[in-house]
Amino acid sequence: MADVVLKTDRLNKCFGALKASSDVSLDLRSGEIHALIGPNGAGKSTLIKQIAGNLVPDSGTVELLGQDVTALDTVARARMGLGRTFQISALAMEYTVLQNAVLGALGGRGRVFHFFRNVMKDPELLEQARDALERVGLTQDANRRTADLSHGQRRQLEVAVALTLKPKLFLMDEPMAGLGTAGSKALTGFLDGLRQEAPILLVEHDMDAVFALADRISVLVYGQIIATGTADEIRANAEVRRAYLGEEDAA
Amino acid sequence: MTYILVLEQILNGLQLGMMLFLMAAGLTLVFGVMGLINLAHGSLYMVGAFAAAAVAGWTGSFLLALIASLAAAAAAGALMELVVIRRLYRRDHLDQVLATFALILIFSEGTRWLFGSFPLFLDVPSYLSGPVSLPGGIQYPLYRLTIILIGLAIAAGLFLLIARTRIGIQIRAGEADREMIAALGVDISKLYTLVFALGAALAGLAGALVGAIQSVQVGMGEPVLILAFVVIVIGGIGSIKGALAGALLVGMTDTLGGVFLPQLFAVFMDPASAASAGASLASMLIYILMAAILLVRPSGLYGGSA
């Protein structure tokens, strides 16, 4: 078995009476894309937040690179090499695209307490930032204000910022949402290659992308993982068809 | 240090706490329902006190003066809401701070222009002056006791209002979700004006009641406003229960600290330095209390997440 980079063990999280995570155990191995699918409100984002450190689970543990990180905060987990994109873009909206990417590179480098040098003239940071923008196809837009970007371009920038961190694994919450067909295709191709660099835990609604990319798929319904397996296994799984794909077919 | 003195000071603390509650209730409601921080709440306190002093001067009736304080502060509050405050609900906190700070300047200087810089006096009416004997042999000023009772009555009334009435339900719904109550067909702008005027009336009443013990002057609302902020921070923003708990805590701490800290220091210091060191520490006591509570509960005793 390949190295396990990330592992959750029986995570539980309730919001009042609502059980958003119920004994969720999954893992992410190096070199793979592990897709997490499930209907809206199934608890995917809630799970991502517990893995990233924004939400404390009621019980259960999160292990990152072999270390129990349940008690660590977001910042510590990011420093360990967890690169993340948000479902709702979390970017500095007044900044240019390039500034956001430089911010990522700066975070990756970690030494932020410099008060005099011009950060936008730091060759090392600029190179990393430009490189990441180029990889997601935002080079042309480097000097635009982030607030003026289209929804899809913001998704791309989210990915670029995560890239600048040179993370050991990626957590991506619906990176394709709002990208349009051409955009999704391009990003699909890009993520396909990215898995060699670092494995990806991918939450996605775009089923074409999921089935094209994922080495393994886990299906989350009402906070519970009802199946984990390869694309073919998931397609064949009766419970999944009933609980999830059935809805899609009917729609 | 006799136990009568202690009891008397506890009553004084209770009285200050009740006044602070009247101030804090309006502030915390306005924040809870409208998400607005209102620095000019102290101006409404001042408006109430001046209205009471003026009416008492014309009519000689304390009861009319109190009614005038309620009416004037409510009217000033409603006007403030209609002209300025409602433009601020969707703005960030910085804009709210600045605009309401501007309102303080306008209200304070406007009052000074109308009434002059000299303090006015509002007398305690004869039927409320003088001491009354309480069980246990305590002689306590009837007027202060009345303030405590009025405060308690209003606290009970507010809890009932919020727990039982239609407006209360709307207020609670508004705290939970602004869009939702609009969707339910409640006229949200009317509700906001009403809540704001209610908070203003309570502040005005507090101003009038205190105005009869202290003097009525420009700027009198500001120290009280800041104490009310401390109350809210301690109690948790948006919570009436928190406002009551915080007000009592602050009222007691401030009163008892001011009296007993110098005496405590005198045990191991010479009297003169004990008096000054005790007074210095007492003046900071409630802020130290606030800091301590913040360390344990950053969103206050009854607050949700900050």
Added chain:
Amino acid sequence: MMLTRESLLNWAMIAALLVVPLAAWSLDEPFIITLATKAAILALAGVGLNIALGLGGLISLGHAAFFGIGGYAMGILAAHAQNYEPLFEWPFLFEGSNQMPLIWLVAVVFSALAALVIGALSLRTSGVYFIMITLAFGQMLYYFAISWSAYGGEDGLSIWVRNEFPGLNTLDPIQFFAIAYVILCLALVFAARLARSPFGLALAAARQNEDRVQAVGLTPFVLRLTAFVISGAITGLAGALFADLNRFVSPTMLSWHTSGEIMIFVILGGVGRLYGPVAGAALYILLEHLLGGISDYWQIFLGVLLLLIVLFARGGLIGALAGREKAHG
């Protein structure tokens, strides 16, 4: 380098702040020099606040605390020096001082320390809590100063002669103005560089999106606390100069009205604009002088003006003259 309208305006302002007192000096109008000095010092206080407020998005209503601590640093050191009463004798004899550089150092160190403590407590919270708590801590120091009878209590402390600066005659208004002006310019240069530095980039990002900053592995709390300390230190330095200008310090410097006024300088000029505090403080002094001459109640007009700016002209003076702000960098 292309000059934008805003940077032209900035140069014009900083030049005007120099030219007006120089003209007044040649016309022998010391009062105008004093007004310009006051504007420069208040602008410095605003530059300090603007680092927390404009860059970091921290709405501090307690900056009077640092302004006042700076003022009392001046008052206490100078009072001991003028009365020949040592401030302390252990571990070494310290007689107080009437030397500005030493006074400034003490002012900066103590206001930074106060900012560290107040910031560490207040920054555990955010939003309205932060506003109320900074206000409350400021007020705590205000009441403390009132009750601290050793240094004048409510009446404050006066000193007889202005403190000294090596090689200058600080009693000459234009020379004291020069000191304040140079410090203001240095602070502006510092603030400009800070805004473009790695620290500034991360700090302003934390204002715009806290999640993003955490996700790239930076801690907003630490960034903000650092900004708060720097901000408090600069405002403290301004406080020391202000007290020296008046040769007087009192609890008023610590009152929350002072906090509100410092914030007004920043806002009148335009939030987040580097030179906003300069425009704002100059406008404030001008209004105080002009309107104050017309009516004792001039603050009504100030209130109305502030209200109009907040409601209808959010960019402040610079915004009105130079147009919308550009993403910097």
